[in-house]
Amino acid sequence: MREQLQKDFYNSIKNLSLSQKDIEIKKFCLDNFIDKGFPNKKEEDWKFSDLNQIIKNNIGELSFYNDQASTNKVDTSVFVDGLEHNKIVFINGRIEKIDFEYEKKDQIEIIDQSETINEFKNSNSLSDLNNAFTNKCFKILVKKGYQLAKPLIIYHTTNSKIWSKNINLRLNFEIDKDSSLRLIDLFNDTSEKNFLNIFYNFELKENAVLKNYKVDKFENKNIKYSFNNIDQDKNSISETFILSSGSNFSKNEINCNLNGVYASAFVNGVFSLNNDKHHEIRSIINHLTENTKSYQLIKSVLEQSSKAVYQGKIFVNSDAQKTDGYQLSKAILLNKESEFNAKPELEIYADDVKCSHGSASGSLNEDSIFYLMSRGLSYQQSRELLINGFLLDVVEKITDSEIKNLIKNLLGIKE
């Protein structure tokens, strides 16, 4: 893999106008990645999902070079109907379109940050890979006091032009004081056997509100890794919702730093898996100062030989008195081949806190099915009703009603 990486790396930087210093930094990251390779199960954070093995078994040899010179045609049929929205379109990893048509132009700034390297406190070899190969990176700045009128949808589209490729993406967001952003990540893949490596960094200033919905619903054979780093100032709110369903393998990581007092973070997720899919959510909520709050709810429905993993960690610093942390994960295993693994973790250094977690997994309750069937529903109907009700619980946590309806439609949940 080493030679392939180096060859692809030089091909990639050849077309870029980078300073010598930038090249050196990128090269440093590349060397780091070559050293460490893809994460494997010997690393604690990857214990339940051995990415190295998964890539080996599903893709084989990866190529890291992406031709970014030619444009791709934007297929408008993938756009969401019935919801007015701003767009960013990625096709095969290349930014094709940035369109804030519904917003005041002077309130949003788009800054080219291709030359800065992202440094995450919680880094693994994938952030090195991302730094080495991302060649276009923008920062979206929402200015002070501005609240976006319409949500922003980021379309992650891949098509059959690419095969066995690694795609690296990076976006930075800064949401200034008193402003807000609603962001939907919509994955739409018609390609197969690619590895997507996505890094987002959010900076939330005082009173800022971020709502991020990650929707991976459409069946595809890709492998995805997505990392969100969220830094939150005083009084800010972040809400993350993850619908994890379509890809062959997917791991979503949320690293949230509650730096300011009264900041709060919500992470909700739904796994709805079939076949032999393997998905994971890993969340780390760092309560770093007093009076911060976090809430997490993850529910899974697992069919056939699918596998879901939830690793959630609540960290409470010794200064973070009056922390309120809550975490719940529930799973229904519908098939004897399916598997649910959880590692709900608490690491607490302050005494005046309220932290709890719960985790439960098991089969569908036969008594409930019997109850419904005795009232005239078929077995299939009863089962669907129970599963929908189970998942609806999480979807109802979405605070934005427009987007809640969109996601309900996607999941096919009727009220």
Added chain:
Amino acid sequence: MDNRQKEINNLKDYKYGFSTDIENIQAPKGLNEDVIKFISNIKKEPAWMLEFRLKAFERFKALKEPDWQKPKFPKIDYQDLYYYSAPKSMKDKPKSLDELDPKLLETYKKLGIPLQEQARLNGIAVDAVFDSVSVATTFKDELTKQGIIFCPISEAIQSHPELVKKYLGSVIPTSDHFFATLNSAVFTDGSFVYIPEGVRCPMELSTYFRINASNTGQFERTLIIADKGSYVSYLEGCTAPMRDENQLHAANVELIALDDAEIKYSTVQNWYPGDQDGKGGIYNFVTKRGLCKGKNSKISWTQVETGSAITWKYPSCILKGDNSVGEFYSIAITNNHQKADTGTKMIHLGKNTKSKIISKGISAGSSDMTYRGLVDISSKAKNSTNYTQCDSLLMGNKCGAHTVPYIKNKNSESNIAHEATTSKISDEQLHYCQQRGLNPEEAVGLIVNGFCKEVLQQLPMEFAVEAQKLVGISLEGSVG
């Protein structure tokens, strides 16, 4: 001063912190094949036993000290330890208690363990282990009548080789992790229990461990076999003198329950925890594992962990037999600079297996407490259930309490439920108690005992009282 205050003052300092001047025989310092041969030789072991040890040592050489645990400790120099230390008078084994070195008897008397059978009223059979050897076993005759074997493991190797050979290493193989393998290579003594088919052991069996000599690691090995339909309740207690340096204690405990058998294993661990600045104390790195081999068997672990500078242990159950049950009840209390990383593993292999975990952690001072547990339901373990509850109580903002459970469910017909909470003693509760005339320390003691009640109830009577007192003492000075 009232009686209670007097009692507390008495107990405030680690009262087992004395050491006894007894002439020792020690193996040469360091760890190598010669030392292992020395141990094997002095114990007059058969060849297969030496082979077992050497095999383990061979494997040990390839292993690295693990470093994933939460409490970090300075590197241990394994060549700087004595692996065998025995009171000299034990060389030619005394035939009866009357021939025992009076100094030894005195030591155990100070510890509150009456070895002489005049303490018959107590009704507990005791096997006392002093540094590397077992010094006395009481009530032997009575037990022998029922066919129960309760003796030092070194004796069992001589007198019941077929049992030892069959079961030793069957739950913790020589190829296990670093400390377990080290123990397999150099273990010196410990207890051996065999309960024959259908026998319900009429009394509590108990082992008392004491580390006396300095620079000595204690590596004892306990093997308990409960044959079909039998029952045994086993207690373990431990103390050590106060010393500035850290001492290593790496024991292995193996339990085997055959069809319909039940083993109840209780520990009150009160090794020297080090002084208030965290100097000295025991490193308690113990491997305890029980195998529910037969159908309908049951293994229950109860532990009260108040001592040791670092506690690092996970008493586990392998639920292999159908309908078998595993239980784990734990109280871990850390104060000053103590660190504990403890929990359990419940591995469900058989059908209809059940497990229950209740863990209560209390940390005070600058201490650190981690619950780390694994519940693994394999795809064949149909209809299994697990219930886990781990609660932590924090006192002060310099300590830490952590929960790291691993939950694996591979069977859709099985259910796992896990709950964990972390909190502090609420001001309302304290106020309520103080209003009724308790001083703050008494109030905390009362509340903490209530917090631990679920676990304390599981202990045999004699131990429950001691444990309750220990809970109060361990938290001395943590309020205010």
